[in-house]
Amino acid sequence: MQTAAAYIRVSTDDQLEYSPESQLELIQQYAKEHDMILPAEYIFREAEGISGRKAEKRPEFQRMIATARSDKSDINVILVWKFSRFARNQEESIVYKSLLKREKGISVVSISEPIADGEFGSLIERIIEWMDGYYSVRLAGEVKRGMTKAFETGHPVSIAPIGYLMKESKLVPDPDSAPLVQMIFHDYLDGLGAKKIAMKINTMGIRTRRGNLWENRTVDYILRNPVYHGKIRWNPDHITRRDYDDPSVRIVDGQHEPIIDAKTWAAVQEKIAKNRVLHSKYIHQITPTLHSPLQGLCKCSNCGATMSFTRGGFQCSAFAHGRCTVSHYIALDKLESLAYYFIERDLTSGDVALIHRTHPEQEKGSVAIVRQQLDRERQKLSRVKEAYASGVDTLEEYQQNKMRINKQIAKLESQLKQSTPKVDIKAYCKENLAKLARIKSPDVPMDEKSKLMRSFVDHIVFNRKTCGIAVFYYA
Structure with missing residues (x-):
């Protein structure tokens, strides 16, 4: 019995593809038919509209790769609806598939594009990836032209920031989060720093849209975002990140209602500029220099x-x-x-x-492998229990799987006990x-x-x- 992971991504450009729920249903059915366990924590789903052209822009993809490569991972195969869901860039597709195969023996399987084993099957897979890549490049040009037109007419070219909702391709103030944005601006003018504002928001029990705690950089980004006083900001050349002085950034008047008035906006930007000069000696004072043997411990x-x-x-x-x-x-x-x-x-x-435990650099390879196998078997035991509890497996199937896994666990524990030295x-x-x-x-x-x-x-x-x-x- 193999442990599978599922990667699900839907692009807004393809109106004919299955929804995330439909993709997941088909993948779960495939896993069931091929005697695979698909744990809930191994289902990686990108937010709708995330592009597949670059892996670095897909957070769930990166999380899946990191999870699959970790020592505690028991993933044997990654299931996707189509190969284009895994990657539309052929070079990245080959790199990540080879990496997973070489390091962990993990295969990527398209449930809707069955590929024969052997060299001919690999050739067909490369052809499919090339066609997906060609389509993606052509699509990117069309998308760029559409975004340019939207930007020039004052319409948003990204998701709605906190404080706004997107309705009919237009930003409208969110009655729930707009007051929070106004509070951030007023608190900053009243003398609270970004870190203290973040701590205040966390104490109020409010989380970011991704469910994370607020940080000083989250507050700083809001204070520097011109969308809140009626502007649209866009960088057509590359991702700006937190480089607010990037010369490639373009700003135009937006068609939406401002949350922050022009006077408040100007006062905040002036205060930010003054604080940067006043505290410049503390900015980016990050160095890898070792100051103490205790660093990192x-x-x-x-x-x-x-x-x-x-x-x-x-x-x-x-x-x-x-x-x-x-x-x-x-x-x-x-x-x-x-x-x-x-x-x-x-x-x-x-x-x-x-x-x-033994230091990784000192531990013998055989002992490390036994530890990893033991962790994976214990994870499998919880997986089969989940499969039975959710109705995927029958009681008879659960009992058989449990007996087989427990037998393997006992064998591995015995090996580990014999190979673990006693500490004097x-x-x-x-x-x-x-x-x-x-x-x-x-x-x-x-x-x-x-x-x-x-x-x-x-x-x-x-x-x-x-x-x-x-x-x-x-x-």
Whole structure:
């Protein structure tokens, strides 16, 4: 029994293709007929109208590829309604299919375009991909001309931003979210920064349209978007992202009703410009330089996010972006003193919170493979249970699958138990106390200190309220 994933995408240019629901129904039927499990979390569906020409512009496609390539993945095959749903760019199609096949042995199957095995089947598949690519290139030219005309007449050329709804190809204020946009502008003028505004919105229980927490960059994007005072912004050459000064950007008067009046808009832009000059020394102050052996290991006790180095200390990265509500800032020297004290105490007493895993670089290949197989079998066990609960499998089918999978799990657990070495805690602590001494030495280079720390510390949790640290080790 194979575990399948489904990728579903619908383009607005093809009015004859199946809806997402119809595609999913056909894929589920195909999986059932071919003895495949299709878990709900392995169904990847793009938002309607997402183009298939470039993989980087398809978030669900990227999530599917990342999931399929992960060590915990038990995906054996990816099902699509047509090959053009997977990609309309032949080069990308070949790259991603080869990548999945080479790394994980995963095949991509079109349920409506059966391809014979062998070289002739591969040739037919390439021809189908070439035809899809040719159609996509021609379509892109038509779409570009249509978008240019719409833009020049003041009509939107993208989805409606928060604060607006799209009705009959025209932006109209959303009575639910337009007041939120107005609040953001007024709060900014009243002295609240983007991060504090984001935290305020998150506290109110409001999420973005994608269901995510608000961040300072989300607020910043709204404050810089001219659509809110009656303009349409478009970059016909490339994606602008957050480069608001991109010379390729064009702005025209829109046909929609403004949410923000011209006076408020101008005041906000003036304040943004002044703040950029005032705080310019803190802008893009991101560097890969190692400042401490603890970098990348410390976690916030409130939200679990990694603590990053900033302004001479460490701060919760989620708090810095407005997603966490509790500041965990601590000066670098204080954090290192605390960490070294607790590590030395733990290793001296032998009372270590040991995570029973092996460092990926030290673990033998056979053991790693057994672990992966065991994880996949356990996932399969939950899949067959879901299939029975949802009525896909009969009770008899469920019992047979469960018995077969449990037998394989028992076999793998036995293999893993025999190959997992026992940890001599006394020797473990002695060895790592010697490493700690080198880490604390001023004569050891920072990159070596970092490698030594990561060779036995899994992660460190810092609690700002108690000023305490919990260190988790691994062997």
